[in-house]
Amino acid sequence: MTTKKKRSAHTDNDSWVVIAPDSALDTGRSEEGDPSFIKLKNPATGSSSLYLFGCGDVCVYEVKAFSEDFRSWFIGQTVQRDGRLLYVTPIDPLFLLLPYISSTATEGKFQPAKQMIMDEDYPGCTRLLHCKQGLDSLHHVADEKEVDCLKFHRYNQEKTLEWLKKKVQRTVLTLKKSNISVGGGVKSSMFVRVKHEDATEEDYLRYAHGLISEYISEDLSKALLKHLQLPEISSPKETEPPSKKRKLSDKPVEAGEDYTKFNSADFARKPPKKMTAAQKSLAKVDKTGMKSLSAFFSPKVKQEKN
Known part of the structure; x- marks a missing residue:
C-alpha cells in the first residue's frame, strides 16, 4: 500500500x-x-x-x-x-x-x-x-x-519646519511638472480624479503635505500644517446623504494597502424594501407547527436501534 x-x-x-x-x-x-x-x-x-x-x-x-x-x-x-x-x-x-x-x-x-x-x-x-x-x-x-x-x-524646531516647508514646495513643483492630479477628488474614497486645471494652489500644498507627512511624526505633521498656513478641512455636513460623504485623507496610497477597504462606506447595508400586499398578508399567517422550506431538503437523522 x-x-x-x-x-x-x-x-x-x-x-x-x-x-x-x-x-x-x-x-x-x-x-x-x-x-x-x-x-x-x-x-x-x-x-x-x-x-x-x-x-x-x-x-x-x-x-x-x-x-x-x-x-x-x-x-x-x-x-x-x-x-x-x-x-x-x-x-x-x-x-x-x-x-x-x-x-x-x-x-x-x-x-x-x-x-x-x-x-x-x-x-x-x-x-x-x-x-x-x-x-x-x-x-x-x-x-x-x-x-x-x-x-x-x-x-531646532523652526529650522526643521523651514526645511520641511521647502520639501513641500519642491514636491508641489514636481507634481505640477509631472501633471499629477490632486485635489479633493483624489483624496476621496472613490478615487475620482479632478482635472489638472481645476486644482488650486492649496490643493497642491495639502497633497504635498500629505506625502511628506508619511515620513514625520503626527505632531510634527500638524505643526507643519500650521507653518504652511493651511486652513483646517471642514467635515462633511450632517445633512449630506451617506452615499455622497467622502473620507478625506492626505496620505498617499501605498502598494501594500487593501484597495477594497477604501470604498467600504459605499457598501453599507441598505434598508429593506417595502413589502407588497401579498407579503404583508403572508406575514400575518400563524406559522406555528409549520416547517420551513429548507427543512424538506436537509438530511434525515438516522435513529439508533435499541
Missing part, C-alpha cells in the same frame, strides 16, 4: 522579488560593504520598517511591499512562496535621523551626533552615521557648533 508523500514546510524567507534602481544593488565596490536590508524605526509611526543600505552605506532606500493572499512566484524551476513584491526607492536619510535628533530637544544642549543616534531596539541605526548625505544635512534641523574639528548639534 502506497502512501502520499507529505510536503515539508517551506521556511526559507531569504528570497524576495524586488524592483530596485541599479544604484541600490550595485556590488561593484565590495570592499565597502554589500547592500543589505536593515530594520529601523519608522519616523512616522515608530514601528519597525525595512530599509536597504547601499554599498558603503552611502545611500539609504525605503522598502515597501505589495502583498496579496494566495500569491507566489515561479522562479525558474522553483516556487517562491513569499509572493510579496518589494519596491525599493531612495529616501532622504535625514528623515530617519530626525526622530533621534528631536528626542534630545528637552535636554537643550549641544551633543555629538554619535551620542544622539543610539537605539537599543534598533542597533542598525548607527549605520546612519556612515551616510554622509544625512550627516551633512543635520544643519537643516539643528543648530551646529564646531569645537576642535568636532561638530555638536542641538535640535
